[in-house]
Amino acid sequence: MTERYDVLVVGAGPARVAAARAAASHGARVGLLDAQARHGGQVWRHDVLHGTPRPARIAFDLLARTRGHVEWLPQHQVISADHRTLLVETPRAAVRLSCGSMVLATGARELLLPFPGWTLPGVTGAGGIQALAKQGWPVRGKRVVVAGSGPLLLAAAATLRRHGARVLGICEQAPAAAVAAFAMQLWRWPARAVQAAVLRTRLAGIPYRCGSFVRMAHGRDALCGVDVDDPHGPLHIPCDLLAVGYGLVPNVELASMLGCALDHTRIHPCVRVDTLLRTSTANVYAAGESCGIAGLAAARIEGSMAGHAAAGFPAAATALLPSRQRARRFADLLAQHFALDARTRTLAGADTIICRCEDVTLAALDGFTDARAARLATRCGMGACQGRICGTTLAELDRFPHGGTRPPLFPARLATLATGDPSTP
Amino acid sequence: MSAAGTVRLSVDGEPVAVPAGSSVAAAVASVAAARFRRSVRGEPRAAVCGMGVCFECRVRIDDTPHQRACMTPAREGMQVSTDD
Numbered sequence: 001m002t003e004r005y006d007v008l009v010v011g012a013g014p015a016r017v018a019a020a021r022a023a024a025s026h027g028a029r030v031g032l033l034d035a036q037a038r039h040g041g042q043v044w045r046h047d048v049l050h051g052t053p054r055p056a057r058i059a060f061d062l063l064a065r066t067r068g069h070v071e072w073l074p075q076h077q078v079i080s081a082d083h084r085t086l087l088v089e090t091p092r093a094a095v096r097l098s099c100g101s102m103v104l105a106t107g108a109r110e111l112l113l114p115f116p117g118w119t120l121p122g123v124t125g126a127g128g129i130q131a132l133a134k135q136g137w138p139v140r141g142k143r144v145v146v147a148g149s150g151p152l153l154l155a156a157a158a159t160l161r162r163h164g165a166r167v168l169g170i171c172e173q174a175p176a177a178a179v180a181a182f183a184m185q186l187w188r189w190p191a192r193a194v195q196a197a198v199l200r201t202r203l204a205g206i207p208y209r210c211g212s213f214v215r216m217a218h219g220r221d222a223l224c225g226v227d228v229d230d231p232h233g234p235l236h237i238p239c240d241l242l243a244v245g246y247g248l249v250p251n252v253e254l255a256s257m258l259g260c261a262l263d264h265t266r267i268h269p270c271v272r273v274d275t276l277l278r279t280s281t282a283n284v285y286a287a288g289e290s291c292g293i294a295g296l297a298a299a300r301i302e303g304s305m306a307g308h309a310a311a312g313f314p315a316a317a318t319a320l321l322p323s324r325q326r327a328r329r330f331a332d333l334l335a336q337h338f339a340l341d342a343r344t345r346t347l348a349g350a351d352t353i354i355c356r357c358e359d360v361t362l363a364a365l366d367g368f369t370d371a372r373a374a375r376l377a378t379r380c381g382m383g384a385c386q387g388r389i390c391g392t393t394l395a396e397l398d399r400f401p402h403g404g405t406r407p408p409l410f411p412a413r414l415a416t417l418a419t420g421d422p423s424t425p
Numbered sequence: 426m427s428a429a430g431t432v433r434l435s436v437d438g439e440p441v442a443v444p445a446g447s448s449v450a451a452a453v454a455s456v457a458a459a460r461f462r463r464s465v466r467g468e469p470r471a472a473v474c475g476m477g478v479c480f481e482c483r484v485r486i487d488d489t490p491h492q493r494a495c496m497t498p499a500r501e502g503m504q505v506s507t508d509d
Contacts, residue, residue: 035477037498038446042476048446075496109478121460121471131475135495136447137454221460221469356473356481359465384480384491389473411480411491 002096005031005071007310008086010078010254011105013041014296015288015303017059019103022307022316024069031097033076033088041107042127043296048136049163073097080407083258083281085422094416101283101310104255104271105303108248108289110152111268114354114362114393115347116216118244122223126156126245133163140164145226145237147171147214148245150338151196156243158202168237169207171228173246174338176210182337189330191297213344217242229343246340248293249392256405258284263292266335267395276317277306285310294331301327345397355390357383365394371403384411434503443499450475450482450494453507461494461507485509 006028009019012035020032038046044056052060063070073088076095080087085098110125117123124132126148133139144165146157149172157167172179186193209230216227225238250270252262260279262269270293271286273279279286287306288299301324308316348354350363358379368374371381371391380394381387381403391402408417433442434449436456443452450472453461460469461482472482475495482494485506494505 036496046446048444048451109476110474112473112479119464119468119470121469124471124473125475128473128475132448132450132454132472132495135475136443136451136499137472137475138451222471356464356470356479359468384483385478388478 002085002098003031005029005097005099007031007101007103007307008033008097008099009103009105009307010086011041011103011107011288012036012039013043013105013107013288013299014056014059015105015107015299015306016041016103017063018300018303019105019287019307019310020070021059021063021066022304023103023311024066024307026308026311026313028069028311030070031099032070032072033078033086033097034072034074035077037075039072042131045131045134047134047159077410077412078254079409079412079416080422081254081257081409082422083284087416087419087422089410089412089416094413094419096419096422101285102258103303103306103310104258104260104279104284104286104290105288105299105306106251106254106290108250108293109388109392110245111247111249111392111396112244112389113246113344113347113396114352115214116349116352117218117223119353119356120217120219120223121221122219122240123217123242123244126153126243127248128245129241129243130156130159133159133165139241142166142240143168143238144241144243145169145171145214145228145239146243147212147226147228148247149173149340150245150247150334152245152248154196154199154203156245157206158199160243161202161206165241167203167206168239169209170203171212171214171230172208172210173213173341173344174210175341178337178339179210182333185333189297192330211341213341213347214242214244215347246344247338248289250290250292252290253388253405253409255279255284255286255290257407257409260284260286266292268392275321276309276314277302278309283310292328292331293334294328295334298324298327298330340396348397354393355380355383357385357390360390365399368400370400374400375403386410432499432501434499434501434505436505437507447499448495449484449486449492449497449499449503449505452499453482453484453494453505463508483509
């Protein structure tokens with residue numbers, strides 16, 4: 001049986017919540033799909049010990065007031081899609097959902113760059129350990145090095161400290177001058193400036209090293225220390241956890257499956273949208289990080305715009321255009337000041353694993369210039385993550401771009417696939 | 426739920442208690458050897474992305490293999506097996 005909605009919103013975070021609320025405000029019947037079991041996505045993720053962040057609580061309350069029109073569908077993983085129908089897997093069943101229009105608010109994932117030892121237990125993403133700590137992962141008393149690039153490192157360090165971890169230091173790859181120039185511009189975004197000031201207080205006493213990156217992780221069955229390249233000389237830091245992320249990458253797999261044109265201006269593609277957030281596929285809209293990394297403020301505005309437009313009220317969307325443009329400028333600021341140092345892309349050695357699912361090393365990928373040939377010969381990208389980690393890495397290392405998206409979007413049960421794939425007629 | 430705010434489950438036969446609302450990943454990390462699976466070459470691996478992308482945390486939960494521990498809420502009486 002196919003359940004029908006006026007608007008289906010796919011994603012998890014602030015953009016999605018805003019989209020659902022905007023669409024429902026016009027009386028549309030909205031289905032709100034979430035792969036997670038709880039509302040919030042990443043930035044608004046519920047914390048087992050400290051609850052849901054206040055802005056998220058307010059947004060969820062506002063959404064609840066439009067309950068008559070919004071149906072929240074937790075643990076709904078999209079497996080396959082065409083522009084009117086989604087094939088979705090839940091823990092117990094497979095369902096087909098159809099809609100008049102669709103809003104993609106699929107967010108972003110972390111950019112993980114390979115280096116010797118990065119596959120050791122104890123090495124996680126920076127946003128990764130933040131998400132895990134909020135899920136109840138025990139970090140109390142653990143010695144943690146936070147590394148990589150961007151403001152997310154500060155947020156991750158603050159969450160870790162709040163959960164009782166000993167944060168030994170933050171290694172930011174961007175040079176001190178670039179980070180200072182970024183901070184100087186923050187006054188243009190007052191909410192960001194306040195956020196930065198709060199974080200600075202919460203992180204008091206934790207060394208913040210600029211121009212500094214982890215070149216190697218040590219350990220046999222688990223992490224026991226890291227080697228850091230620092231402008232003041234090399235460091236060895238014994239630790240239990242390394243939280244390392246080099247920024248964010250838009251999740252475009254579902255958009256790609258729906259045939260939406262992608263923008264390839266940067267290394268990692270984002271969904272191409274017009275001023276009303278329409279993608280190139282009819283009736284499909286996109287909002288937030290999947291349209292390019294710009295952060296929370298842009299995501300909320302774009303979510304509202306896409307929700308209004310998807311419900312058939314473009315004027316309400318257009319009214320938000322100036323604030324969208326302003327919030328989007330923050331994206332350029334981030335990209336400019338936290339650009340990756342070329343050295344962070346040369347850390348992997350010949351025997352460093354690139355494809356974690358199939359244990360394919362960098363040397364095994366020598367000589368390949370496209371993802372398909374590499375996949376056929378080495379199984380690189382054929383594992384459970386379907387190239388989401390190694391494909392992104394290989395694009396960043398300038399080996400070859402990530403291959404196209406084919407169904408299923410995520411590994412699925414045979415029974416789910418047997419219910420019919422909407423992406424193939 | 427057993428004691429207020431706590432969920433009890435088992436990881437490789439070992440009993441473990443986690444705060445209500447925790448993920449299975451948190452439960453696995455709470456036992457002594459916080460390993461989730463062996464890679465193709467036999468290397469130990471554990472959760473990385475925490476958000477259902479990397480699949481490094483996959484485990485067997487109540488006889489269903491290849492479940493992402495970070496995407497699955499811990500429930501009372503769950504039987505979790507690592508090295509699946």
